[in-house]
Amino acid sequence: LDDLRRAFRQYKVIHVICDNAANHQSDRSLVVRAYLAEHGGRIRVHFLPKYAPDTNPIERVWWRLHEAVTRNHRCDSLTHLIDMTFDWLEERRFFRVQDATYNAV
Template sequence: MTLFGSVNIESGEVIAKTSEKGNYQSFKKYLKKVLYKYNNKEKIVMILDNVRYHHAKLLKPFLEKHDQKLELMYLPPYSPDLNPMERVWWYMRKKITHNRYMDSLTVRKKKFWQMFSYFDKPNQEIIDVCSVNY
């Protein structure tokens, strides 16, 4: 199972989607979800890691079709510390699993989706998590 996620660092909104496989088709479906969510925005800039399907040649026609609306920027290799969504994953995992017993994976998944539903609207808590204080 693959979990796709994005964070709007201005509003704190988190978008997430699961897929049976992590490939260019499932990533394309996720991008469609992002485009739908932010259809009122002039431009969407997504900062991505370098997982192979983010660079798939078969994705190129879709990206060209949406190049006025969607821009993909890639992080340097091996730099998760620069990715705001990595901070969100860490924060959610900490809030849900640290020092807590859950008797099944199903319960854990349910807790994550409850938290996603809480963070799918503007949220100062996530804005704070994503801010970098060097």
């Protein structure tokens, strides 16, 4: 936070967006809260919802993949399941992936 204050001296308020992961709720967060209180509100922390699939577009892709491939699949191996997943992604031109990494295995 000191680095942020130094880097953005010209701004009156610095907004920090946090993902609200479980580790942000730890004892370390008490140290952060004390720091924020000490610096008079110049840094404002905004936490995203803990789980909000409706606000994250990639969740829609995972849901459709789950519906089409992984739910109740009848694959005889993990390799077969991975192949089905890549086939499904390949059919969707906006979700194409480079699979060279997986071909090397």
